[in-house]
Every structure is written in C-alpha cells, then in structure tokens.
Amino acid sequence: xxxxxxxxxxxxxxxxxxxxxxxxxxxxxxxxxxxxxxxxxxxxxxxxxxxxxxxxxxxxxxxxxxxxxxxxxxxxxxxxxxxxxxxxxxxxxxxxxxxxxxxxxxxxxxxxxxxxxxxxxxxxxxxxxxxxxxxxxxxxxxxxxxxxxxxxxxxxxxxxxxxxxxxxxxxxxxxxxxxxxxxxxxxxxxxxxxxxxxxxxxxxxxxxxxx
Amino acid sequence: xxxxxxxxxxxxxxxxxxxxxxxxxxxxxxxxxxxxxxxxxxxxxxxxxxxxxxxxxxxxxxxxxxxxxxxxxxxxxxxxxxxxxxxxxxxxxxxxxxxxxxxxxxxxxxxxxxxxxxxxxxxxxxxxxxxxxxxxxxxxxxxxxxxxxxxxxxxxxxxxxxxxxxxxxxxxxxxxxxxxxxxxxxxxxxxxxxxxxxxxxxxxxxxxxxx
Numbered sequence: 340x341x342x343x344x345x346x347x348x349x350x351x352x353x354x355x356x357x358x359x360x361x362x363x364x365x366x367x368x369x370x371x372x373x374x375x376x377x378x379x380x381x382x383x384x385x386x387x388x389x390x391x392x393x394x395x396x397x398x399x400x401x402x403x404x405x406x407x408x409x410x411x412x413x414x415x416x417x418x419x420x421x422x423x424x425x426x427x428x429x430x431x432x433x434x435x436x437x438x439x440x441x442x443x444x445x446x447x448x449x450x451x452x453x454x455x456x457x458x459x460x461x462x463x464x465x466x467x468x469x470x471x472x473x474x475x476x477x478x479x480x481x482x483x484x485x486x487x488x489x490x491x492x493x494x495x496x497x498x499x500x501x502x503x504x505x506x507x508x509x510x511x512x513x514x515x516x517x518x519x520x521x522x523x524x525x526x527x528x529x530x531x532x533x534x535x536x537x538x539x540x541x542x543x544x545x546x547x548x549x550x
Numbered sequence: 551x552x553x554x555x556x557x558x559x560x561x562x563x564x565x566x567x568x569x570x571x572x573x574x575x576x577x578x579x580x581x582x583x584x585x586x587x588x589x590x591x592x593x594x595x596x597x598x599x600x601x602x603x604x605x606x607x608x609x610x611x612x613x614x615x616x617x618x619x620x621x622x623x624x625x626x627x628x629x630x631x632x633x634x635x636x637x638x639x640x641x642x643x644x645x646x647x648x649x650x651x652x653x654x655x656x657x658x659x660x661x662x663x664x665x666x667x668x669x670x671x672x673x674x675x676x677x678x679x680x681x682x683x684x685x686x687x688x689x690x691x692x693x694x695x696x697x698x699x700x701x702x703x704x705x706x707x708x709x710x711x712x713x714x715x716x717x718x719x720x721x722x723x724x725x726x727x728x729x730x731x732x733x734x735x736x737x738x739x740x741x742x743x744x745x746x747x748x749x750x751x752x753x754x755x756x757x758x759x760x761x
Contacts (some may be wrong), residue, residue, distance in 0.1 A: 353753060353756050353757075354749075354753050356752070356753075356756070357746075357748065357749035357750075357752035357753055358733070358749060360752065361731060361732070361733075361746070361749065362733060365708075365732060382733050382735075383733050384733070384735075419756065420752045420753075420755055420756050421755045421756060421758060422752050422755055426751075426755060426758075428751070434650075435649060435650040435653040435654070436650045436654070438649075438650065439645075439646040439647045439649065439650040440747070442646040443646070443647070443747075445731055445748060446747075446748060446751075449748045449751075449752070450748075450752060450755065451748065489758055490751065490754070490755070490758075492747065513758055514751070514754035514755065514757075514758055516747060516750050516754070520572060520656055521572070521576060522569070522572075522573060522593050522594050522595070524593075524595075530754035530757050530758070532753060532754055533750075534745055534747060534750065535568075535572070536654075536657075536703065536727055536745060537568065537572075537656060537660045537661075538565075538568035538569060538572065539568075539727050539743040539744075539745065540637075540639070540657075540661070540662055540701065540725070540727060541568035541571065541631045541633050541660070541661060542564060542565050542567075542568055542631075542741075542743060543701070543725035543727070543741035543743055544631055544632045544633055544637060544661065544701070544725065545564050545567070545630065545631050545632060546564075546725075546741050547632060547637075547700055547724055547725055547741070548724075
C-alpha cells in the first residue's frame, strides 16, 4: 500500500504491468507480432485508454495508428519490471502449498527461479519435493545471505508468518509473497504482497445472488 | 474490473472488506472485544480514514470515541459479503495446485466448502486427494447443476482455462477464481478473479535494487 515508485509512477499502474506482460507473451505465443491497446484491453477487461495512459509513463512504446510491436514492448516491460534477469526465490513452508509452488513450472520463463525450500518440521527436512531437498529453517538465514536471495514466498501457517518474515528480512530478503492468511508488518524498504484465495472468493460472493 | 455493486459501492471498497474481516477475526482470536480504525489500519497498512470511509458505506458500525465492537462488525461484514452461510465450491484440476487447494483447511470457517474436485486426466480420475475422489470432467456439468454450485476454482493449464470456464458457466457457475496464468472472458453476470504468483513477484521486483 505504501510502496514508493522510484519514478513516482502510481503503484496501481505498476501492478497492471505484469498483466500486460502476461497478455503480450500469450499473443506472441499465438504467433502475433503487433497488437493494439484495443486488443490488449479486450483480453484484459481494461479500457484501451487506461492501457495507453499506463504505458505512456514509460515513454512512447507504440506509434499512433500502427499499434505496439509485441516483442519490443515485452522487452521494455521486462526491463521496467526488472525481470529481464532471473531472480532466485526462497520458499518457506513445505506443506501442500509449498509442494505445489516447488513443482510449478511457470516461474522460470517469467523471471524467477526457486533456489531453495525450507521447513521447520523435522519430518519434512531432508525429504524431496520436486527438484529440491527440504532444508532446515535453522540454516535459512545463512543460505539466504550466501546466495544473496532477495525474494521469498511464505507458505507457513499464519501463526508463524510474522516470525519467519522477520528472519527472512534480517537475512536480506527485500520482497515477500505471503500465502499465510494474515497481514504482516515489514519495514518500508521491504515489499510485501499477499495471496489468499478466500479474500478473492469473499469479494465475489458480495455480487452473487443466493437463489 | 467491470463488477457492478448492487448498492453502487465502488468495487475497490468491496475488495477491502475481506481484509477487514480477516483482521477482525484475528483480533477476536487474540481475545479482543473492541478495536479502532487506527488499530485495524496499523495491522493492514491502510489509513484509518480509509477504513472509516469504507465502513461508512454500510452504515455506522462504530461510535465516535468507543471504537468497533469486533463481534458485531464481523457479523455485519459476513452479512454484507454473504459469507454468513456456506458456499459449495467446485475445484477443477487435480494437479499439485488442485491437491493443495483440496487439502487446505482455511475455507471452512470463512464461508466456503470444497464440494467436489474434477480432472480430465484418466490417470487422476478415481484417485483420492484429501477427502475427495477426483471425478471426471465429463460429469462436471451435471454435478454442478445437481448440487447448485455457483463458485469454482480453476487450477487447470492455461490452454484449457477458457474452455473449462465456458463449461462451468453454462452449468450455472457465477464466480470463478482462476489460478491459470491467463485472462479469460466471462459474461457480465459472472464474477472472475485471478491468482497468479508471478504477477505479484513482478510487481515487487520493480521496486528492488539489484545490488
């Protein structure tokens, strides 16, 4: 909520860039070379005016009347979002969710690589999940420092989330994606984002009729 | 994006209510009876003025100077979000992610109950995940109609997401939480929300320094 853009671009605009990047990559996979704010907007249910305005923050990526060169725009967005290089990510929590994350094949080509998986449960430490051996949380800080890991995904029970986040931050982590259904407090120089399916479901039920 | 509130309340406000409900429930679990917009705001990194303004859309839930009765506010928010009753949810996709969803214990007390799990893969159909037997997608429409299921979670590969969503909607589903990393098109009377960890990670890397 309090994220500050280095270029004073509203955070809500930054939050839409990954959606543009995802849709553009899909268009490229479909064999297209050029797109328009209208085509993108239809796919994303975002107005074409909004898309043009968002992209104008970063300079003119398209020419009036000729649309956007998809490959060029993808490269530019990857640069802006700093995902033109690959970030190492630590996963904390090797339960069912951590397991799904560790097996997920969708990180790699989008700028991320799972580097290690940690858990506090002696029954899980040493076991394999996907390509990883679950490591003890006791070695977590050391490993994160050694590997210079800046990003972590938190898949631990809610009651441990703050404590684990504090340890990660002390070890040098600067961005946390928290799957635990609890808000955690982080310093201003640390990014935090949340994934909680129930908040999405509850958002939708507001609009449902119960007949 | 185009969601219309029955009471003309901005969708962004509705989206914050589940966060308030989650934080209030946590405060209650900690044994508290009363809270304030300041305490809530600190936990959620949302300004207290924003919280008061959001809640004012639904009538006066707190008295000036005495704060909010937590139990009362929880009940009211549950009513507004229509999660004071339990919704049945279908899960489509029994891979690692579908498996994590089926095992997750956090739906129940927040208004949802997984009712059934479907997959198209003959190797998965008939297998158990958690308390469920994976059922064939061929019986999906029938079951959804029979059980009057209005909500589905989509954990299928991106290339099948639109096709499966279309079938779900035809069978009566009115709200879809899509985990597949692709935007899908739904009619105006259907709610759609997305969970894609990479969009969150890419949002955060924008702010990271690469030292």
